[in-house]
Amino acid sequence: MTTAQPIAAPASPEFAPDRPGVPEAARESLIRARGLTKKFAEFVAVDAIDFDVAPGESFGFLGPNGAGKTSTMRMIGCVSPITGGVLSVLGMNPAHDAALIKGRIGVVPQQDTLDMELTVRENLIIYGRYFDLSRREAGRRADDLLEFVQLTDRAKSTVESLSGGMKRRLTIARSLVNEPDLLLLDEPTTGLDPQARHLLWDRLYRLKQQGVTLVLTTHYMDEAEQLCDRLVVMDKAHIVAEGSPRELIDQYSTKEVLELRFPVGVLETLGTELDGLAERIERLPDRVLLYADDGEAAAAAAHARGLRPETVLVRRSSLEDVFLRLTGRSLIE
Amino acid sequence: MTAVARPLPARRPSMTGGARQVFEYKAMVYRRVWRGSVFSTFLSPVLFLAAMGIGLGSFVDGGNAIASLGGVPYAVFLAPGLLAAQGMQTAASESTWTIMGGFVWDRTFHGMYATPVSVAGIVFGQLAWVTARLTMVATAFFVVMLAFGFVGSPFGVFGIVASVLTGLAFAAPITAFAAGQKNDSVFSMIFRFFITPLFLFSGTFFPIEQLPLIIRPIAWLTPTFHGVALARGLSLGTLDPLGAVVHLGVLGLYIVIGAACALITFRRSLSR
Numbered sequence: 170m171t172t173a174q175p176i177a178a179p180a181s182p183e184f185a186p187d188r189p190g191v192p193e194a195a196r197e198s199l200i201r202a203r204g205l206t207k208k209f210a211e212f213v214a215v216d217a218i219d220f221d222v223a224p225g226e227s228f229g230f231l232g233p234n235g236a237g238k239t240s241t242m243r244m245i246g247c248v249s250p251i252t253g254g255v256l257s258v259l260g261m262n263p264a265h266d267a268a269l270i271k272g273r274i275g276v277v278p279q280q281d282t283l284d285m286e287l288t289v290r291e292n293l294i295i296y297g298r299y300f301d302l303s304r305r306e307a308g309r310r311a312d313d314l315l316e317f318v319q320l321t322d323r324a325k326s327t328v329e330s331l332s333g334g335m336k337r338r339l340t341i342a343r344s345l346v347n348e349p350d351l352l353l354l355d356e357p358t359t360g361l362d363p364q365a366r367h368l369l370w371d372r373l374y375r376l377k378q379q380g381v382t383l384v385l386t387t388h389y390m391d392e393a394e395q396l397c398d399r400l401v402v403m404d405k406a407h408i409v410a411e412g413s414p415r416e417l418i419d420q421y422s423t424k425e426v427l428e429l430r431f432p433v434g435v436l437e438t439l440g441t442e443l444d445g446l447a448e449r450i451e452r453l454p455d456r457v458l459l460y461a462d463d464g465e466a467a468a469a470a471a472h473a474r475g476l477r478p479e480t481v482l483v484r485r486s487s488l489e490d491v492f493l494r495l496t497g498r499s500l501i502e
Numbered sequence: 503m504t505a506v507a508r509p510l511p512a513r514r515p516s517m518t519g520g521a522r523q524v525f526e527y528k529a530m531v532y533r534r535v536w537r538g539s540v541f542s543t544f545l546s547p548v549l550f551l552a553a554m555g556i557g558l559g560s561f562v563d564g565g566n567a568i569a570s571l572g573g574v575p576y577a578v579f580l581a582p583g584l585l586a587a588q589g590m591q592t593a594a595s596e597s598t599w600t601i602m603g604g605f606v607w608d609r610t611f612h613g614m615y616a617t618p619v620s621v622a623g624i625v626f627g628q629l630a631w632v633t634a635r636l637t638m639v640a641t642a643f644f645v646v647m648l649a650f651g652f653v654g655s656p657f658g659v660f661g662i663v664a665s666v667l668t669g670l671a672f673a674a675p676i677t678a679f680a681a682g683q684k685n686d687s688v689f690s691m692i693f694r695f696f697i698t699p700l701f702l703f704s705g706t707f708f709p710i711e712q713l714p715l716i717i718r719p720i721a722w723l724t725p726t727f728h729g730v731a732l733a734r735g736l737s738l739g740t741l742d743p744l745g746a747v748v749h750l751g752v753l754g755l756y757i758v759i760g761a762a763c764a765l766i767t768f769r770r771s772l773s774r
Contacts, residue, residue, distance in 0.1 A: 268618040282613030298523045299617035
């Protein structure tokens with residue numbers, strides 16, 4: 170956890186609401202949370218979490234639905250008041266400087282908030298106007314952004330006529346209209362087909378290379394592996410692990426995983442036959458996962474014991490395995 | 503795009519909280535439908551004034567002014583009342599589905615709230631737009647009234663203001679109510695059980711002295727009655743100062759309380 174690592178003491182007071190520009194503290198971390206808590210009546214959505222996001226970093230919240238990811242994102246986006254703890258975004262306090270913070274972040278919400286009655290380009294222009302851009306500047310940026318998300322030829326279409334992937338791209342374009350320092354993406358690719366997801370990932374990767382700080386939530390391990398420099402795994406309102414995807418896999422899993430699938434009914438009859446074949450064994454409803462640094466060797470050993478699975482698969486460990494190890498459940502149920 | 507270390511001077515949020523931009527947004531949406539809207543804006547008063555004013559009117563007074571209507575033909579009595587009541591109708595249709603849609607369907611209010619636009623900016627931008635719409639509709643109505651010759655005095659033109667205020671006295675509280683709704687079935691109830699009865703029984707078509715004594719106080723509490731009385735008093739030149747103050751006061755109260763409630767319900771829906 171980040172708490173173990175002391176943050177360089179900010180030269181200025183923690184919150185400097187009246188100072189224009191980027192306060193000192195923001196150069197250390199764009200987002201800083203200590204004991205951050207969100208409650209809805211009796212329900213605790215986020216339970217005293219700590220994290221820091223550094224400028225230029227791409228930071229992810231990985232976890233299943235209901236883990237508290239969206240609540241955390243909404244607090245960072247200043248649309249949900251915090252219940253407890255400390256939160257600073259761009260060195261400012263969301264409780265006092267919401268409008269200032271919002272002026273410098275871009276938000277891709279989980280559910281699109283596009284206007285169906287307006288055209289693609291009009292959606293971008295009016296959003297630019299919300300950030301107080303002149304009409305001409307908003308129009309100029311709209312054209313650039315349409316180019317960036319490859320929607321130029323749909324500029325005059327109504328939003329209603331766009332595919333899910335196109336709407337998502339438009340939402341991302343819209344979130345960039347104020348040239349944000351920080352981009353918040355809440356499940357940016359959920360519900361999209363693989364092709365649309367790869368196009369989005371490519372655009373996000375470009376933004377990251379341009380120095381935009383990305384904070385995203387996802388329950389797709391491949392998305393987290395693709396986009397995040399660093400991530401925290403959330404489960405039941407808590408952060409249960411933190412690190413780069415590689416570090417997390419090294420720390421919580423083995424190099425390889427051997428997946429054995431048995432004929433129906435056989436899995437239940439297996440007793441001690443699997444013991445000792447791997448560092449750790451997970452029994453899932455439909456298959457057995459054996460965690461070993463050498464998957465082939467484990468497969469050979471299983472064969473030598475007379476086990477005859479229907480299919481044998483050796484693969485590298487993924488964040489899915491990390492999550493399974495940490496929570497005992499898979500990410501998407 | 504953007505660079506990390508760019509020490510951007512933080513922009514102060516605008517004084518109006520983005521109300522102007524919200525108004526602009528509504529106007530942008532309206533621009534796509536204005537042609538059809540203009541047609542119905544004129545058609546409605548033409549139909550009502552022709553059927554009720556000329557048709558029913560000639561039946562009621564047979565061409566003779568009746569004392570209980572203030573000594574004017576029925577059409578001249580009716581027209582300013584309809585002008586005010588029309589404001590209520592317009593306000594109700596501009597403040598129900600479209601408000602709920604902004605929270606539940608398109609979620610455009612959530613989109614606005616992710617930007618520097620504030621809750622107050624959204625509420626007042628919305629109400630400012632409804633004011634503009636009410637002004638358009640009332641002006642069209644007045645033009646038709648004038649064409650039919652149903653305006654009693656030069657002051658009748660201020661009936662437009664009475665109509666806008668009547669509309670706002672409904673728009674503000676209905677907007678507040680609509681912001682908290684999760685499905686739209688309740689809106690048809692509003693029309694059936696509030697808007698239509700108020701349209702019929704608030705003095706628009708006949709003086710409320712015709713109502714049974716026990717019902718009359720209910721009419722006094724409604725914005726429709728005061729809006730109708732205001733518009734009619736101006737058009738017929740019968741408005742007394744005290745009456746004007748009372749009518750304006752009641753309408754103002756509905757607007758202020760409604761707007762205050764809208765600030766609360768919008769915040770509750772947006773900031774959770």
